[in-house]
Amino acid sequence: MSKAKVYISKAIPKPAADYLEERFDCRTWDGQGAASRERLLEELAEVEGLLTASSVINQELLDRAPKLRAVSTVSVGYNHFDVQAMKERGVIGTHTPYVLDDTVADLVLGMMLSVSRRLPELDQFVKQGRWQRGVGLKEEHFFGFDVHHRTIGIIGMGRIGEAIAQRAVHGFGMKLLYTSRSAKPEVEQRFGGERRELDALLAQSDYVVLMTPLTAETKHMLREEHFRRMKPTAFFINASRGQTIEESALVKALQNGWIAGAALDVFDPEPPSPDNPLLAMTNVVTLPHIGSATAATRDDMVMLAARNLAAALLGEKPPNVVPELAHLV
Numbered sequence: 001m002s003k004a005k006v007y008i009s010k011a012i013p014k015p016a017a018d019y020l021e022e023r024f025d026c027r028t029w030d031g032q033g034a035a036s037r038e039r040l041l042e043e044l045a046e047v048e049g050l051l052t053a054s055s056v057i058n059q060e061l062l063d064r065a066p067k068l069r070a071v072s073t074v075s076v077g078y079n080h081f082d083v084q085a086m087k088e089r090g091v092i093g094t095h096t097p098y099v100l101d102d103t104v105a106d107l108v109l110g111m112m113l114s115v116s117r118r119l120p121e122l123d124q125f126v127k128q129g130r131w132q133r134g135v136g137l138k139e140e141h142f143f144g145f146d147v148h149h150r151t152i153g154i155i156g157m158g159r160i161g162e163a164i165a166q167r168a169v170h171g172f173g174m175k176l177l178y179t180s181r182s183a184k185p186e187v188e189q190r191f192g193g194e195r196r197e198l199d200a201l202l203a204q205s206d207y208v209v210l211m212t213p214l215t216a217e218t219k220h221m222l223r224e225e226h227f228r229r230m231k232p233t234a235f236f237i238n239a240s241r242g243q244t245i246e247e248s249a250l251v252k253a254l255q256n257g258w259i260a261g262a263a264l265d266v267f268d269p270e271p272p273s274p275d276n277p278l279l280a281m282t283n284v285v286t287l288p289h290i291g292s293a294t295a296a297t298r299d300d301m302v303m304l305a306a307r308n309l310a311a312a313l314l315g316e317k318p319p320n321v322v323p324e325l326a327h328l329v
């Protein structure tokens with residue numbers, strides 16, 4: 001029996017590439033970065049399986065891929081899947097949860113520390129030779145805000161939220177607030193977390209951490225009225241997706257001093273345009289969507305994505321089908 005055709009839209013590490021090549025007839029984009037949209041669509045005519053990282057899987061793509069049976073994304077977020085269109089065509093979609101939880105949580109703590117203790121700003125201060133004796137700088141010039149023993153409010157208390165809570169509560173002695181549709185007894189027991197309505201969490205937290213996945217319901221969930229509710233000494237941390245907030249409202253909040261600062265790993269759009277006001281603010285830490293970006297974690301994610309794809313194409317149950325498409329396996 002001939003092997004199913006698989007397209008890999010971005011070069012992947014050798015173990016995962018070998019794993020897929022043993023089982024399938026693979027073609028891999030060999031240019032810089034990921035295959036362009038145009039190139040991807042051209043490649044799909046005969047393809048049954050696609051391994052990708054962020055390609056939008058919509059009706060347009062499905063129409064160009066009549067034989068497609070499974071799409072495996074190397075990410076936990078799958079907001080680039082049109083799950084309704086995939087459902088109608090019976091295309092299985094998989095993602096890579098669990099393996100990145102600790103890595104993303106590490107980064108979130110790093111973002112909190114960076115923005116509150118002004119690490120990038122003061123790093124530049126030293127490197128640019130501005131730290132000189134006798135120029136009359138007051139010690140207060142370097143002051144920041146504490147992280148330890150303050151209050152963290154996590155919006156979107158899933159697995160990554162719990163990994164953040166573990167560090168924040170047990171490492172930094174922070175008090176934990178969280179939002180959730182229903183109470184989470186385990187979070188309350190392990191971390192002493194207290195559930196709040198969104199408005200109360202915004203008003204009471206020193207660090208508001210947004211970790212919710214991007215869905216139709218969470219798109220632009222934080223707007224001007226929400227940033228207005230935060231404390232003027234509070235920091236906003238976004239490691240979810242840029243579109244979960246109204247970015248212009250965040251800009252306004254920072255320009256007007258409604259909040260003290262922000263640390264952002266995600267933007268809308270990505271990359272942000274060079275004239276995005278956030279890029280010029282010293283109280284905003286900006287990162288290029290690196291939540292899961294360590295070599296070890298990315299290797300694990302790619303291998304998991306390869307296993308998910310193989311299982312789907314070989315008629316086995318993939319370990320990580322996205323919930324909306326779980327009935328297809």
Ligand code: DGY
Nearest residue numbers: 074075076077291292
């Ligand atoms: C994910 O896995 O969804 C991350 O955002 C990618 O880094």
